Amino acid sequence: MVLDNTLSIIQPNYDRRSEITAFDETKTGVKGLVDAGITEIPRIFHTNSNENIFNDSSDEQLLLPTIDLEGIDENPIRRKEVMQEVKDALQSWGFFQIVNHGIPNSMLEEMQKSVRGFHEQDDAVKKEWYTRDVRGKVIYNCNFDLYAASVTSWRDSFYCQMTPDPPQPDELPLPCRDIWPQYSSCVLKLGGCLLELIAEALGLHPNHLLDMGCAEGLAILGHYYPPCPQPELAIGIPNHTDNSFITILLQDHVGGLKVFYQNQWTDVPPIPGALVVNAGDMLQLITNDKFVSAQHKVIANKNGPRVSIASFFSTSSIPTMKVFEPIKELLTEDKPAKYRGTTVQEYVDYYREKGLGTSTLQDFKI
Secondary structure, three states, X not given: OOOOHHHHHHOOOOOHHHHHHHHHHHOOHHHHHHHOOOOOOOHHHOOOOOOOHHHOOOOOOOOOOEEEOOOOOOOHHHHHHHHHHHHHHHHHOOEEEEEOOOOOHHHHHHHHHHHHHHHOOOHHHHHOOEOOOOOOOEEEEOOOOOOOOOOXXXXXXXXXXXXXXXXXXXXXXXXHOOHHHHHHHHHHHHHHHHHHHHHHHOOOOOOHHHHHOOOOOEEEEEEEEOOOOOHHHOEEEEEEOOOOOEEEEEEOOOOOEEEEEOOEEEEXXXXXXXXXXXXXXXXXXXXXXXXXXXXXXXXXXXXXXEEEEEEEEOOOXXXXXXXXXXXXXXXXXXXXXXXXXXXXXXXXXXXXXXXXXXXXHHHHEO
């Protein structure tokens, strides 16, 4: 089947499923379309006007908080200041950027290089990793929710479960083989530090969230957003929240990430050497809405390719029946639990079934 955008528009009975299937079977993703020289994007990528940049209004005075982690392990006063900044950011934005986080700039650059290297290698090599098996340890595809979502995102992704059962070197693609294990070790350490600060911000023992198992699982996704010939019609990633406890994001200089704050979409400008941190649905659930899992999206644009690396702290790939529910120490008679208990696996399965662009957390309210 030919992916013809013009024909799909004029056909009265548009068969979206057939077009998605044909696209999926190419196993070359969005980059394959760009490499083929398309000038009009297929209809499966057409989004409604509310998603794209051209209808966004953003108050330039709204700036995402940037938190400096320098000195938090040596200076108790500085640590308390940073803990308060984290608390304020998670109560309002659900997002913040961090600097002086301990991961060298050279490693961040190598990670971006590895993601470009994977997505820009020969199609024949890349296709060997293409799969729709969400239980796989290493996954490459275009849109995990390709068949569930109403709009296809303008991005390709490479996923790897790095903890607790990391892949062997030969199970990783060559461009990622050396740097991904190194980076995941650094991110695990950083995530542990952040979860300690978050626990303190909740008035809990620093190890409370770690003891609950919030850092037992780590998955890393390397997103690749090719330049889009019609960015006004497409979306990089639609409006969504993450299903993790926390997410640590490395984005390159291209930009495009937006957070929904105070009823408007606000840019998250790239800062060299910085990382973006956000609360996921599971953190909002266990904190009983004290901290928010904010809606965010990525716009499509003609610049690129854009590369981002998202590190998700989640136990969705761990075979456990551990139930997570609002933390008892945070509940009172006046503030009872708002959510029912759930396993992470149950939550993530439901999240995948609904697809991006829909709300999942509200369906777990009591």
